[in-house]
Amino acid sequence: MFYEPKDSHGLPHNPLYACVVPRPIGWISSLSPDGHANLAPFSFANAVSMAPPMIMFCNNGWHAGGGIKDSQRNAEASGEFVFNMATWELREQMNLSSASLPHDVDEFEFAGLTKAPSRVVKPPRVGESPVALECRTWKAIELPLMPDGSRNTMVIGEVVGVYIADAALTDGMIDTARIKPIGRLGYTDYVVIDEVFSMTRPLVAP
Ligand SMILES: Cc1cc2nc3c(=O)[nH]c(=O)nc-3n(C[C@H](O)[C@H](O)[C@H](O)COP(=O)(O)O)c2cc1C
Secondary structure (H helix, E strand, O other), rough: OOOOOOOOOOOOOOHHHHHHOEEEOEEEEEEEEOOOEEEEEEEEEEEEEEEOEEEEEEEEOEEOOOOHHHHHHHHHHHOEEEEOEHHHHHHHHHHHHOOOOOOOOOOHHHHHHOOOOOOOOOOOEEEEOOOOEEEEEEEEOOOOOOOOOOOOOEEEEEEEEEEEOOHHHEEOOOOOHOEEEEEEEOOOOEEEEOOOOOOOOOOOOO
């Protein structure tokens, strides 16, 4: 089949999100200007540069209660956020933290998660997560508006602190198959990384 996104795909469910998979889940913690902690998952999220290390998440659409979603609002207002890793063990808490709660409700408490202090930035990291990237907001880039007129924004941050739980390391390397990150597929599907393979790049003669 082939379709142009401006037209109907003719399928029972939108296939587009199953075409770019798996997508990492940026589990974003932030602090509101009046000090409320916030946590929410974003699957339009990824690393975009190694040096300086930069990552991004995208806010697509309004908060259910109106206005910009808290994660973007806080990342812009405070200039800081933390990109936590979501894992198989934390999948239910990750999902709970996506509930559209009022601005002053703390999703850490709602999902039963621990707020662990970050080292360089003020927003806490998820204490149970094995990896957390402390970020300073670099830029928020406005993408074309969504069909309902709501905002679509890519928030890019520079990673200024990297937390890796000692238990996540084996022989000095992050043991991905052991910590089992989860990623987003299409529909309501997810993937868990529990098997890893390695390949080295071919040498190209100068
Ligand atoms: C796995 C997962 C991925 C999500 N990815 C996104 C995303 O990329 N962009 C987005 O705007 N919302 C995404 N959401 C929905 C947000 O998590 C949800 O709107 C949340 O309430 C936003 O919270 P906040 O207002 O505290 O920022 C996702 C939800 C889940 C469960």
